[in-house]
Amino acid sequence: MTSESLTPAPEHKFTFGLWTVGWQGRDPFGDATRAPLDPVESVNRLSELGAYGVTFHDDDLIPFGSTDAERDALVKRFRQALDTTGMTTPMLTTNLFTHPVFKDGAFTANDRDVRRFALRKTLRNIDLAAELGAETYVAWGGREGAESGGAKDVRLALDRMKEAFDLLGEYVTEQGYNLRFAVEPKPNEPRGDILLPTVGHALAFINSLERPDIVGVNPEVGHEQMAGLNFPHGIAQALWHGKLFHIDLNGQTGIKYDQDLRFGAGDLRSAFWLVDLLETAGYQGPRHFDFKPPRTEDYDGVWASAAGCMRNYLILKERAAAFRADPEVQAALRASRLDELALPTLGEQDTLGGRLAGLLADRSAYEDFDVEAAAERGMAFEALDQLAMDHLLGVR
Amino acid sequence: MTSESLTPAPEHKFTFGLWTVGWQGRDPFGDATRAPLDPVESVNRLSELGAYGVTFHDDDLIPFGSTDAERDALVKRFRQALDTTGMTTPMLTTNLFTHPVFKDGAFTANDRDVRRFALRKTLRNIDLAAELGAETYVAWGGREGAESGGAKDVRLALDRMKEAFDLLGEYVTEQGYNLRFAVEPKPNEPRGDILLPTVGHALAFINSLERPDIVGVNPEVGHEQMAGLNFPHGIAQALWHGKLFHIDLNGQTGIKYDQDLRFGAGDLRSAFWLVDLLETAGYQGPRHFDFKPPRTEDYDGVWASAAGCMRNYLILKERAAAFRADPEVQAALRASRLDELALPTLGEQDTLGGRLAGLLADRSAYEDFDVEAAAERGMAFEALDQLAMDHLLGVR
Amino acid sequence: MTSESLTPAPEHKFTFGLWTVGWQGRDPFGDATRAPLDPVESVNRLSELGAYGVTFHDDDLIPFGSTDAERDALVKRFRQALDTTGMTTPMLTTNLFTHPVFKDGAFTANDRDVRRFALRKTLRNIDLAAELGAETYVAWGGREGAESGGAKDVRLALDRMKEAFDLLGEYVTEQGYNLRFAVEPKPNEPRGDILLPTVGHALAFINSLERPDIVGVNPEVGHEQMAGLNFPHGIAQALWHGKLFHIDLNGQTGIKYDQDLRFGAGDLRSAFWLVDLLETAGYQGPRHFDFKPPRTEDYDGVWASAAGCMRNYLILKERAAAFRADPEVQAALRASRLDELALPTLGEQDTLGGRLAGLLADRSAYEDFDVEAAAERGMAFEALDQLAMDHLLGVR
């Protein structure tokens, strides 16, 4: 492994939210530990570190309540930084959670006027997204949920959620924007329970929309792990549905509050399988880091943390590639019959009399199947998994 | 609350799996504590307790490996018990997890011959389901999963899963059976991670099938709670998609091993909101208990536990009805603006110039919206939730 | 149940932290939703609601950085409110977590000067505690922990923790204060992992101190439940060790971020068993509510939430008393052999030849023990638990 191969470069498509390196460290029990960070400095520093772009919520760049003039000035200055550095903005999103007006939600707030305000706030920022050339618009409904059972009629709330996404879809279509939406699921925090809590729930919801083709998901490592779910499995299902429009990479140490550790921290083995999947499945989107440098850190620590995200991705990418290229691994995969999983369960012969007829007529499939002999076959998964461990740890 | 109103009767549609009262208490660390239970006795006892029907896996009634003659005799004797008692069998399912041949899965086993065997085993039991008049066929893929990252290519496994459900759908359609499938999600146990881990993932998967209309979900209380998810929220989403084909009621005390406590045990407040939802949403299917009487119990304890499931449902049903009927609750719901959640976010006026034009032109929605004033409005959820608590506890 | 019996009164010893009703609703993703609350108003309102007293961190009453003159004025005004209302301050504590100087801990911060500052800040507030007649001084070390493995040498940190508590113990002893310490455990949040994460770890630590007799624990419902632990079990062990010096009552819906719901919300059945335990075990200390009214609420909701905490405690107290008084319950407890659990395992006869000799000589205990017959005895726990459910729900 050469140091060159571990050097981030724009072609790796590493992106960072302005709110990540710019997080000041305010948490439920403590005040900010870091001074505010100028978005332009973020662009410059991240560019120097090898990133491809930045992403942001409207309010990250343009403080809530700014006048149009202030807004224009901020956007202009920011665009100059992008132009100077060559950094991109492949994704934008809306902050529908910080201001107290969103305390009961945005698209599904019980108050109708709050819902309308939320839609307008989103539409406004979609224009900026299009203007800046973003191709993905993320929607994290962090406040869409409840702490108590009577406070939200979930079926009605889903009606309102659908109404919102149908409207947004209509807008980008009418405007001709080259923009797709990515719903970001999360099970809880800051609400006791959040609607569309997992990748699965979001994928199901999307199918009910008027324009399901332009809506996908933006899964976040820690969010799924907060529900104890296997993140690479969730990503695989999102890919299988053709819906992995964007991804949020970070780290989490199990089921607890949302940690947003740097990528690689937390469940390292899961991170290995995730990178293996993204790289072999041909995912072309940004590798977007949505992390929070711990509030113990000053800005040196912030940049070290950001650099660590990218470094860990690149290390894991090399290790996963070596794993897949190893002939012993390939033999182990065959020993575990991964090749057989690739074969349709119904074969050519089954389809002669219709798909079912062949199977039903095949006595070797049931009547004459030696169940006990089949049951005795070992799957050889432990040997395969140890090979993966060896590659991850670099001992082969 | 009268004792009559708490007496289970067939119209309540309470059903039990044969494997529930018949569980012998074998667990990962201990041997059986109860002798085997004759399915006919289960039918008789459950009928006496007021149940509407029983459900079963093929192997619950007909031991794995029985001859055709044995099978016929067992089915005949079982049908006689049903006829005598008037008990129904609204749901059947397949055991694709106990025999070691399924150790790596059934529909998604890496071994193709195991997959074919699993399909045949299922098709055979579907015939019995149709014969017995079942309307729902549940599919719990408890072994479809993995303990290590290389052992399963999830995208290929989903291909095989889709292939299986498409085939089963074709079969019941061709045969003209009045039978719908219900996929039962579970996040883990007995596999480290199971495919289609939550209601959401299952709903998303169903949309990819050839016959999505005849496939729904069979959510189980404890399974979703093992992922820390809000069960009534998941049920609400399943109802919203029109996919709540069946339901498994039991209890679970948080994120841990699958406990299968009797209904009401575990998260009681969640059970209250669940019953409230099922009863107000017009769910017409069976109230199916999928629980395990703790292995500390002898058969007296088993029947006490089964009776407790039904009793707790009926108590909660009365309490939920009283909650909804209470004028003070109705006022509290309005104070929390649940009525506003029922209103479309876009109104009549918005649609004059197209749905978007009205909203975009409405200055009161954004430019002139008094965000701070709106933010100050309390949601009054705590008062509402205490009313619910009072009703649950019977102190109003 | 009469409305009188559900009316909170000082003899119930209900206390509230100033930081609870005074929480402004700032969370990791959102700004404050409520204006600051004057501590004097909290005293007045809580007194009207029937509370016995209030508790506070130094900074709750006296903003960090106040001058001595400001401090004196604030304390004086506060004491007047106490005198007027008759409210007490049975517990005080130190804020060692909000200011960024504590970002890596207080008593176990890597920086020695921070540790010294933390001790001085604590000593100063202990003087105030003694002055106000508090008998318990709580120590929640919310920042004593780490997010990464190398950042904290836990054994050294425990040395520093012990040094701090030994010093504090020496101080109150030298000063002759009638004050005992109560360590409040928490597994995580705001740190990735916090030292002394559970009641058990804190109890073990206390045994290593110079003055273990004046140090006990202050368990909080939600904190133990964030580790999936059974709260009444933990309280029972604390009582067994004679170490339940104080208690924090609130609600939590499983393993996730720290929710601080009002008491009764969350795991209601666990709350029932907790109240049953506290009331039957003769716990004499305050029933202290450490909750956060959800940020969806305005101040009407805050007071409704506070009232709900007390109301739910009183409902559960009545229900638990009725459970214990019910002859059918007493019979069920005997059927479950709770009376046998109260008998020593070794009996009179065993001690004739020394405790062991009798047991070893008793052939009925082993050689002639009919294991299979004993194994067949049912424990009758399900019937007992349903009686508890019936009492909790008020249907008996």
Add this chain to the structure above:
Amino acid sequence: MTSESLTPAPEHKFTFGLWTVGWQGRDPFGDATRAPLDPVESVNRLSELGAYGVTFHDDDLIPFGSTDAERDALVKRFRQALDTTGMTTPMLTTNLFTHPVFKDGAFTANDRDVRRFALRKTLRNIDLAAELGAETYVAWGGREGAESGGAKDVRLALDRMKEAFDLLGEYVTEQGYNLRFAVEPKPNEPRGDILLPTVGHALAFINSLERPDIVGVNPEVGHEQMAGLNFPHGIAQALWHGKLFHIDLNGQTGIKYDQDLRFGAGDLRSAFWLVDLLETAGYQGPRHFDFKPPRTEDYDGVWASAAGCMRNYLILKERAAAFRADPEVQAALRASRLDELALPTLGEQDTLGGRLAGLLADRSAYEDFDVEAAAERGMAFEALDQLAMDHLLGVR
């Protein structure tokens, strides 16, 4: 890293339970997938793989209900295998959970005769432990717990637990056995909640015993992780109390059912910090693997899995040593002020007027302390943690 350094040898003190490689794969939902394994074969195979010894429950070697003659023959044959291979038996334990007689516990069963039987069963096997030269006797009370609140009076149960350990301590003392006890905590499974659920609770309990000096803990990786606790932190506290008498190494992927994966699988980063701690703290006891080869495996997989446990330990041991030896790491540790954590908070100067006087008189500690300046110091933990990651992954 040489292949030699990764070759297990007796000096590494790797031990395995007979029940680990001998687990037949029976789980809550499935039958055994592997034939029984002769304990002698386990001794031979593990010896060939480089292990130092084996451990066992009485029933692992001598089936429950064996006659004395059968017992003697089995022990004799087993001892021959030990003698032939040079394998040791440093730990023994009692099976107090498999037989249905223990369904409600052993030392704390409600039934007194079951408690007496459990003690006698344990005493008998302690004799064998002494005979075989074991120095540690593990006590896992897997059935000591409850599924419902009324079923167990925890304070009484702790009385019975103390009675049992006091008796066992008396026995080994009277007999002059060189044997210490190690309590193994677990939060749940197979009981809904188990008594002494964590390392902390067990450490606290031990302090209440008559002979606390001969009782320590046997923490298991997965058990603490099932409560979401940081395992190295728990081990550090056990070491700090001088109570790490034994350890169970395995893997677990978060809060769910007890997985018993091979060591290294699951949370790899935690395993790194654990090995770092054990090796630097001078832990001298066995590195005992308590894992279950997944039931997908045949015996080739079982031995591959056992070999993987040892291999992963040795890899991590080398990586941890390199981390500690790296000058850049040492500088990073200083930058994070780990050296300051090693300094007493009170210094020489403080003790002139008594420990407190110096601190109270030190204006630099409080009055003149520049809190804001101190708050601005970054802790440099992210850089340190990335160095640890680099060493773990072998990229330095």
